[in-house]
Amino acid sequence: MSFPVRAITLDLDDTLWPIAPVIVRAEQALAAWLLQHAPRTAQRWPAAAMRELRDQVAAEHPQLAHDFTRQRKLTxxxxxREAGDDLALVEPAFDVFFSARCEVEHYEDSLAALDRLAARVPLAALSNGNADLKRIGLMHLFRFQLGAREHGAAKPAASIFHAACARLDCEPAQVLHVGDDIELDVVGAHHAGLRTCWINRCGDDGLRRDWPHAGLRPDLEFDSLTALADWLDAAHDTPDTAAA
Incomplete structure (x- = not known):
């Protein structure tokens, strides 16, 4: 399938890098810091208990579903407080966690593919997470980064997609949203009027996921960003379907 694309919005976590190992490492860095600076807290809240409390805080504050930073700080x-340690340690503790959270390991295809995509059309990052592209070293490839926390609502809300389109000075139908999440990225972007690309990478078992919706399909489906870059190159190089 070919169609005009004037800009691309990209999800980050599990699209450009796997997020699960990043969070594990960030929590380990936080635990080590707490052991040194707030040992009572470290003892009271080992990793499993900390994750459980984090989920509990999220459930207690549904109004913060778009703000992972605030959820983590409340946790x-x-x-x-419950361990009897100094609350002034919240900010430095979060800084340790967040620094490690931004130490990502990209999928093998991500960096080269991003260079190719950015050479063709403007890119914007559109994420529910709180990764910082400046810290990660990718901001130079993106026109801007729009997070759910900054916007005030998370994907799949149409408003965050429309806000990105407005900043790109494009109609939704001229923008291709790329992401791994079926509901947040593909279904959400589709209902907001954007074109959609599902990045359906092979899992640890070597298999790709099945698409679950009979009445709605992504416009594109690839198992890597390289395949998307190949598609965009072909669209530009074909006069009748060149991205405009």
Whole structure:
């Protein structure tokens, strides 16, 4: 399938890099810091208990579903308070966590493919997470980064997609949204009027996921960003379907 694309919005976590190992490493860095600076908190809240409390805080504050940073800080505040440690440690503890959270390991295809995509059309990052592209070293490839926290609502809300399109000075139908999540990225972007690309990477078992919706399909489906870059190159090189 070919169609005009004037800009691309990209999800980050599990699209450009796997997020699960990043969070594990960030929590380990936080635990080591707490052991040194707030040992009572570290003892009271080992990794499993900390994750459980983090989920509990999220459930108690549904109005913060778009703000992972605030959720994490509230979790740290409760951990420190219940352990009897200094609440002034919330910010430095979060800084340790967040620094490690931005130490990502890209999928093998991500960096080269991003260079190719950015050479063709403007890119914008559109994420529910709180990764910082400046810290990660990718901001130079993107026109801007729009997070759910900054916008005030998370994908699949149409408003965050429309806000990105407005900043790109494009109609939704001229923008291709690329992401791994079926509901947040593909279904959400589709209902907002954008074109959609599902990045359906092979899992640890070597298999790709099945698409679950009979009445709605992504416009494109690839198992890598390289395949998307190949498609965009072909679209530009074909006069009748060149991206405009």
């Amino acid at each position: 740290l505040e409760r951990m420190l």
